[in-house]
Amino acid sequence: MDLPFNTDPFFYAVSVPAVLLLGISKSGFGAGLGSLAVPMMALSVTVPQAAAILMPVLFVMDVLGMAAFRKDVDKDLLKFMLPFAMLGIVIGTLLFKYLNPQTVAGVVGAFTLTFLMQRLLFPPRADSAPPPRWLGAILLSTSGFTSFIAHAGGPPVNAYAIPLKLKPVVFTGTMAFLFFFVNMAKWVPYAWLGLLDMRNFATSLVLLPLAPLGVWAGVRIARRIQPILFYRFVYTGMFLTGCKLLWDGLR
Numbered sequence: 001m002d003l004p005f006n007t008d009p010f011f012y013a014v015s016v017p018a019v020l021l022l023g024i025s026k027s028g029f030g031a032g033l034g035s036l037a038v039p040m041m042a043l044s045v046t047v048p049q050a051a052a053i054l055m056p057v058l059f060v061m062d063v064l065g066m067a068a069f070r071k072d073v074d075k076d077l078l079k080f081m082l083p084f085a086m087l088g089i090v091i092g093t094l095l096f097k098y099l100n101p102q103t104v105a106g107v108v109g110a111f112t113l114t115f116l117m118q119r120l121l122f123p124p125r126a127d128s129a130p131p132p133r134w135l136g137a138i139l140l141s142t143s144g145f146t147s148f149i150a151h152a153g154g155p156p157v158n159a160y161a162i163p164l165k166l167k168p169v170v171f172t173g174t175m176a177f178l179f180f181f182v183n184m185a186k187w188v189p190y191a192w193l194g195l196l197d198m199r200n201f202a203t204s205l206v207l208l209p210l211a212p213l214g215v216w217a218g219v220r221i222a223r224r225i226q227p228i229l230f231y232r233f234v235y236t237g238m239f240l241t242g243c244k245l246l247w248d249g250l251r
Helices: 009-026 033-041 047-068 075-098 101-121 133-150 154-164 168-185 187-192 198-207 210-222 227-250
Strands: none
Touching: 009 033, 009 047, 009 198, 009 210, 033 047, 033 227, 047 101, 047 133, 047 168, 047 187, 047 198, 047 210, 075 133, 075 154, 075 168, 075 187, 101 133, 101 154, 101 227, 133 154, 133 168, 154 168, 154 227, 168 187
């Protein structure tokens, strides 16, 4: 009998670590690594299918992340970021059928590595000014767009938020609330594009128990880690993500 969910062992071999990485990144620790989830799952299923399967999982992770960091949010920063991220989702919805997800992944990967190279070659001084708002608007729109296409919104928004030198818990809490609204805004466009179906939803339910495990592990680490070490892990996560996404785009 054909079961209503994906039964391919290889799918779960790549999806289980992908979901755990996604949960850990939702805590802020290892930020950027969550963008690897769709490329990892795409080794077994198509990119749109992987993105659709992750939607319910992301919802649970976002709710858990908001609950854990509900008192650690920069509300003014969040109010600035949300409209531009939503603009990126609108653009992603309109262009989804015309874009190759691998091309988008390659562009995001190249951008991420360029940002890291700039930070390495020209490290910011303690008195460096925060990034200008116009640059933030571009990066946040890009984040909404890449989040819609392949759940890879982390690297662009990190490029804007990291130079703001927020405390780790404030960085994490603000990102948790931002991506809750971003991911909620994807549901209707995903349904309109025909990406949501019962088989994908049933497969999501199989992976769902992993969501709190990943978030719990990341939250415990994020609340105990020193800021310098925290941002080193963020950079490491962005570097690994950038390499993987660029590789996917060039293949």
